[in-house]
Amino acid sequence: MDFFFEVLIGGLLAGVMYALVAIGFVLIYKASGVFNFAQGAMVLFSALTFVSLLERGLPFWLAFVLTLAAMVLLALAVERVVLRPLVNRSPITLFMATLGLSYMIEGFAQALWGAQVHGLELGISDEPLAVGGMLLSSFDLFAAATAALLVLVLSLLFSKTRIGLSLRAVADDPVAALAVGIRLQRIWAVVWAVAGFVGLVAGLLWGARLGVQFSLSLIVLKALPVLIIGGFTSISGAIVGGLIIGASEKLAEVYLGPFVGGGIENWFPYVLALLFLLVRPAGLFGERAIERV
Amino acid sequence: MLYNEAGQFSTRYAQDRRVFRLRQDRHALLALLLFAFVAVPYLGNDYWFSAILIPFLVLSLAGLGLNLLTGYAGQLSLGSAAFMAVGAFATYNFELRVPGLPLLLSLALGGVCAALTALLFGLPSLRIKGFYLLVSTLAAQFFVQWALTKFSWFSNDSASGVISAPPLQLMGVDFSSPAGRYLFTLGVVVVLFWLGKNLVRSELGRNWMAVRDMDTAAAVIGIPLLKTKLLAFAISGFFLGIAGALWAFTYLGTVEPHGFDLNRSFQVLFIIIIGGLGSLLGNFLGAAFIVLFPILLSNLAGLLPAGLIDAGQVENLQKMVFGALIILFLIKEPEGLARLWQRFRERARRWPLRY
Helix, strand or coil: CHHHHHHHHHHHHHHHHHHHHHHHHHHHHHHHCCCCCCHHHHHHHHHHHHHHHHHCCCCHHHHHHHHHHHHHHHHHHHHHHHHCCCCCCCHHHHHHHHHHHHHHHHHHHHHHHCCCCECCCCCCCCCEEEECCEEEEHHHHHHHHHHHHHHHHHHHHHHHCHHHHHHHHHHHCHHHHHHCCCCHHHHHHHHHHHHHHHHHHHHHHHHHHHCECHHHHHHHHHHHHHHHHHCCCCHHHHHHHHHHHHHHHHHHHHHCHHHHCCCHHHCHHHHHHHHHHHHCCCCCCCCCCCCCC | CCCCCCCCCCCCHHHHCCCCCCHHHHHHHHHHHHHHHHHHHHHCCHHHHHHHHHHHHHHHHHHHHHHHHHHHCCCCCCCHHHHHHHHHHHHHHHHHHCCCCCHHHHHHHHHHHHHHHHHHHHHHHHCCCCHHHHHHHHHHHHHHHHHHHHCHHHHCCCHHHCEECCCCEECCEECCCHHHHHHHHHHHHHHHHHHHHHHHHCHHHHHHHHHHHCHHHHHHCCCCHHHHHHHHHHHHHHHHHHHHHHHHHHHHCEECHHHHCHHHHHHHHHHHHHHCCCCHHHHHHHHHHHHHHHHHHHHHHHHCCCCCCCHHHHHHHHHHHHHHHHHHHHHHCCCCHHHHHHHHHHHHHHCCCCC
């Protein structure tokens, strides 16, 4: 039984890492209705920029600030070059545009900083920690704490600041928000910048875990089932979805994997998400679409 | 003048229902087919057949498969490569395990297997829509790749799941030379495109378009959604499966499951975006673009002084240009390259007059 709980908690903590990526999606989807496939590329870009700056001898905080500035610049460019000309197009068109965007960002990141694998040391030891008789990774605990902090900061941003108020207004009803004088385009830029910040945090944690390399951009594929289970429009949904995916993936690998030959964690989250969808087509926390002719 | 339809009257209903109503279209198509079947095998060399023409034809077919599903029926899919893989491995297994099965029949059976797989993963499409449907097709993508690598039965216990082409023989004629493989591919592609052209003109094709434009409205006017969507998945799977088998056997010769990964799905999706969603001609234009563009870019990079750009940078550059082109197309020409051809036709109709 101890083993079961160890796997379960390990999975839950890994799920937090998925949720970190998924939050970036939710922010953008809520504010602009764009399903941003480029979030993974943004994670890669930010982690690669950060680690390359660090390797050039910059102190930690300066590298962080510079990378954040780069993500803001990226957000401004995306709003100006991609979102603005595509305003009022169908969601599928916007999704395909972000596919193109992810190719561009990946190519740019690797052309700028090279394609080799960088190690990233955040100064947290990845040692197993004995908590109540179970072995837990201290790094995972740190990641979970970071995620909690991030969610706290985001909810403060949303509930206490003026820009957060306009973000919520846009998420609620873009047309009404336009009518009361909120500048939609500025909101898009802000939201992409915030998603870039979330991507940076996710990139640092994932980079410290896996090494900063191209496969970071593939975690977008891990985040997709998380989003589906949680619903596209809810940050708490992203967290819950991440926890569900993380825990069930690990449990399935341990208890189900041996029967089918292992390696099922690539597709298991998708099948799980599919089962969830068949019961609740808009995810756990998603808004139910009302269809009219 | 070039495209003047004046004076071409239909005197029978059969004439009105023709696939190509304009005489110019029919003649141009006939000339093109003659050129492709007769002249190209004499004119082309092995490099052209193996590196350009065969992948171009196969990718056009794959584009057609996805276009039926995404461009006509409006169901977004990122699992094209999975259905291609099913087609390839099923054809291989039919050839291997049923001795004496004609090649074309096992090709068709491979397509049917892919269609059944697509049908299975298309089942959720009635309940879930839009982006949520991506999950189903991505599940297909990852599951099929996992199953093909995990269970070595599919690849006849070969190392790392590699399969190699059965002998390409049709009624005693050997098609294994580059020109032969080209002709074989061309024949299959032409037949399937003819089928596709007729499909999208049929009742089913019109139902697809109604579902694409608004499925609630389509259901209200009495189009059976379940049947229409599932048929879109199955038929798209059939076309993709045959494209996958051709990709494995006439283009590459040997293939492993990894050759049908997510990037292949993206490639097929890009073909139909660049070529044009909901257009048959667009598949050819998009595939030509996808095949020729990397060759062009690496040739251009070769012209630069040596050492200025290394191979890795060319690849990065290619990715960036590709991404930029996708965005550019979506902004400037959302209907793709096929739209350019339509514009040309409009102009050719009244040339040399102004209007």
